[in-house]
Amino acid sequence: MIENIQLRLQLDDARQPDILTDKAAEFLSLRKDQIKAVKILRKSIDARKPTIYFNYKVAVYIDEMPPETPAYQFGYKDVSKASPVHIVGFGPTGMYAALRLIELGYKPVVIERGKDVRSRRRDLRLINQFRTVNPDSNYCFGEGGAGTYSDGKLYTRSLKRGDVRRIFENLVYHGATPQILIDAHPHIGTD
Helix, strand or coil: CEEEEEEEEEHHHHCCCCHHHHHHHHHHCCCHHHEEEEEEEEEEEECCCCCCEEEEEEEEEECCCCCCCCCCCCCCCCCCCCCEEEEECCCHHHHHHHHHHHHCCCEEEEECCCCCHHHHHHHHHHHHHHCCCECCECCCCCCCCHHHHCCCCCCCCCCCCCCHHHHHHHHHHCCCCHHHHCECCCCCCCC
16 A cells, blocks of 8 residues: 655754654554655755754555556657657757657757857857857857756746656656655756
């Protein structure tokens, strides 16, 4: 059986090993050995008052183990001979559109007016030092889009616009930290 519950832990308590299992057993009035696993579904920080809390939404596996396979499998097909679909821009949406098209069996052809990230750095230096703007390669245009040089505030607020979890799992599959799967406001920027 799986129970989804909310737990609230003080900062110091959250550092203790097995604290989530202990708190889940207490919350559900179970023995600790009945809980086979606790999976964090979401984690947020409440720092509005002097005492800092972590808020957790967890799945508690009672007398059963969680499945070992990830929720999504990503299968990228050979699309070299497939019908082409053109994508304008290689920002986050363009990148994801290209991945989805490959999954669906189409060949993405990306049209980007800006430069690659490394070349954009030189153009940004010209903007910052000499106020010389290249209209095709600047903060707005180029590989990665406008968020490439963000200040770290890039995160999703959209929970009603499709399968956000699938997007996060795809990012993890391609090298992002698994922490983005549970953080309430994960940083999904360029680092």
